[in-house]
Amino acid sequence: MTELGLPETIQACLFDLDGVVTRTAVVHAAAWKETFDDFLRGYEGERARPFDAVADYDEYVDGRPRADGVRTFLASRGIELPEGDPGDPPDARTVQGLGNRKNELVLEKIRTDGVESYEGTIRYIEAVRAKGLKTAIVSSSANTRDVLRSIGAEHLFDVRIDGVVAAERKLPGKPNPDTFQAAARDLGVEYRRAAVFEDALAGMDAGRSGGFGYVVGVDRVGQSDALYKHGADIVVKDLAELGDNE
Structure with missing residues (x-):
């Protein structure tokens, strides 16, 4: 061989x-950044530090199931959210809601730019x-x-x-x-x-x-x-x- x-x-x-x-990794990283940065604007100090599309992406979300990525990254900022339900709307402040927002953005970027x-x-x-x-x-x-x-x-x-x-x-x-x-x-x-x-x-x-x-x-x-x-x-x-x- x-x-x-x-x-x-x-x-x-x-x-x-x-x-x-x-x-598509760069597309996912961009979608995560937009999702998390919008969410983190409601916090202060270390918790409000923007998502790094290279370091944070590699460490906390790349390769993981979507909900696991949400939990792992938020834990790095000392933030916990209710789990919610898989059908949560993308503006819900839950783990599932944030994951759905990210997926919505990914699909939008793929439709716009292709793969x-x-x-x-x-x-x-x-x-x-x-x-x-x-x-x-x-x-x-x-x-x-x-x-x-x-x-x-x-x-x-x-x-x-x-x-x-x-x-x-x-x-x-x-x-x-x-x-x-x-x-x-x-x-x-x-x-x-x-x-x-x-x-x-x-x-x-x-x-x-x-x-x-x-x-x-x-x-x-x-x-x-x-x-x-x-x-x-x-x-x-x-x-x-x-x-x-x-």
């Missing part, structure tokens, strides 16, 4: 969506499948299927474990490994024979703790050291760098 840059034992590849397959894929990733996935390896998309996003369809990539994945599936199966999100493990099980592959491809620190933690055979960190924002610290076996700027896929 050296032509793919993977150990010979790997039989399946599990890919994150945002930041690995699609150029782009990373061509190096698409070529790599095609090369992986040509070698007979199985593939899965593993994302906390509830919009995964629509995003894949928008870039014509739904056919590249044998299994999809996203925010919708995770909710149905009651799977905890990243940094827990459960969604990646579910993808491996659905593919019929042992965890140690599956490789994880992630750009988020929470995703690295999931790969490290889940018993997977190889964890590839994709560094889109200059956080190579942090990706290694959180469990990457190798870090690349683009999947085209792996093996002979360039």
Whole structure:
């Protein structure tokens, strides 16, 4: 499997969506910033410190299910909110309401600007499948299927474990490994024979703790050291760098 840059034992590849397959991480970061900054205007001092679209995004929300991201970031500012209900309106001052506001903004930005894929990733996935390896998309996003369809990539994945599936199966999100493990099980592959491809620190933690055979960190924002610290076996700027896929 050296032509793919993977150990010979790997039989399946599990890919994150945002930041690995699609150029949507920046869209999510912008939506989180607008959501949180609007919310924090009602506070003073440290609690009112604006959301940092790089540092706070990477540390508290990237890769996590939406509600978990809300809770984790607000906890960093010493703020607690009522949980609310999934159907809360986007102006509700609840965890679910803030999450719905963020999702509303993301969808608006995607409709306005569209979605782009990373061509190096698409070529790599095609090369992986040509070698007979199985593939899965593993994302906390509830919009995964629509995003894949928008870039014509739904056919590249044998299994999809996203925010919708995770909710149905009651799977905890990243940094827990459960969604990646579910993808491996659905593919019929042992965890140690599956490789994880992630750009988020929470995703690295999931790969490290889940018993997977190889964890590839994709560094889109200059956080190579942090990706290694959180469990990457190798870090690349683009999947085209792996093996002979360039």
